[in-house]
Amino acid sequence: MTNRGTTRRGVFGALAGAAAATTLTSEAAFAGGSGEQPFRAQPGSSKRPNILFILADDLGWGDLSSYGSPLIRTPHLDRLARGGVRFTNGYSAGAVCSPTRVALYTGRLPGRTPGGLPEPIGAANATDGIPAAHPTLPSLLKAAGYTTALIGKWHGGFLPHFSPLRSGFDEFFGNYSGGVDYYSKYSHTGNYDLYEGETPVEDDGRYYTDILGDRAEAFVRRRHDRPWLLHLNFTSPHWPWEAPGDRAVSDEITAKIKAGNTQAIFHNDGGSLTTYQKMVENLDERIGQVLDALRRTGQERDTLVIFKSDNGGERFSYNWPLSGNKASLSEGGIRVPTIVRWPARIRSGQVSHEPVVTHDWTATLLEIAGARPHPDYPLDGTSLAGYLLRGADAPERDLFWRTRSGRALRRGRYKYLRLTATGADALYDIETDPREQANLAAKQPALTAELRARWEEIDAPLLRYS
DSSP, X not given: OOOGGGTOOOHHHHHHHHHHHHHSOHHHXXXXXXXXXXXOOOOOOOOOOEEEEEEESSOOTTOSGGGTOSSOOOHHHHHHHHTSEEESSEEOSSSSHHHHHHHHHHSSOGGGSGGGSSSSOOSOOSSSSOOXXXXXXXXXXXXXXXXXXXXXXXXXXXXXXXXXXXXXOSEEEEESSSOBOTTTOBBTTSSBOOEETTEEOOOOSSOHHHHHHHHXXXXXXXXXXXXXXXXXXXXTTSSSOOOTTOHHHHHHHXXXXXXXXXXXXXXXXXXXHHHHHHHHHHHHHXXXXXXXXXXXXXXXXXXXXXXXXXXXXXXXXXXTTOOOOTTXXXXXXXXXXXXXXXXXXXXXXXXXXXXXXXXXXXXXXXXXHTOOOOTTSOOSSXXXXXXXXXXXXXXXXXXXXXXXXXXXEEETTEEEEEETTTOSEEEEETTTXXXXXXXXXXXXXXXXXXXXXXXXXXXXXXXXXX
């Protein structure tokens, strides 16, 4: 495969860059506009890095100013992008929360484990989660000498059956469920959901995103005698639609939950573009707080930072020019902002148009950290270390997605898609038609059949939906 990041920009990247260049300040425009250079690896050597993996929750493709948002300003994430490489074809492993997180931790397709089948995990039982015996990114890095921590949203299975501490994390502070009220910390289960390890902890009443930022900063500032892995999993900008200071909204939602209306947490009767803007800009500020701690403690150069979203955006997200949103296998449901920075090894101010997916990062981090995958649990992700660090061509492989309501496979510029709503096969040239409006299936029946057969081949050994 030709290293496309070094030879051409690609139509979609040009669209995003043009939008950013015309709507952003000069500082932010560099991350998404003409100031970026095509990605080129910088071969060299370095010690094993610290790893900071930041997940936003339901952040849409265009919700960062460096990805073209006309409304939201994200100076800290834009600065992160300027310091490394911004991916225009970054994908999530799933179209909703749990499948992506299961894929990230295991390095495997969500359908390999029972915990990857729910969309998403919604209740405590002995099936829906990551089994303690299954090797994970944190457990494998821990065995290789890393300190491991998770701060924020777990969503990999509920107690008493599953927890981060049983999947390789040395420490955990956060929530088990898919989303909590930002002030009361109540979830859709009707219960309070803020834990230190496996023990509920008293809440100080502050806005949740701020609490997670403070905890992550404290972890970074702590004295470390080993390299570390920190998963920082924000719930923002996931529902409920509460910005900092929206205590009255929180009180109303929490009262309904305590009265037995657990559906209130989904906040179907609330939210606005202004609230959403405030939520994302607060998220950006808290991430900036953690990145500043890296710089002030002298760890910035030797810390590999990856930022992405767990899936596409929801009701108030800006996804242009993509179609679809969270829960869909259209591009808007699975293409997400993806930024990588490692000053010791990766040049600043770069853009890559290579397709990458969540579980690729698992394989990549294992290789970079010198950890070996477990032979009994082969990875589905492909390591990008050669591409990022040694100048190798980007790996050539098919990207696969499956949900209860759809199937998708991307090979190069083409994407095979079938959604339950239509029940018919579709084929799109994603490079020229990122909005997926020109169905080429009738024009290219042989290619459509080939990609459909490949999808079915990958799907065959996966677990079935019940």
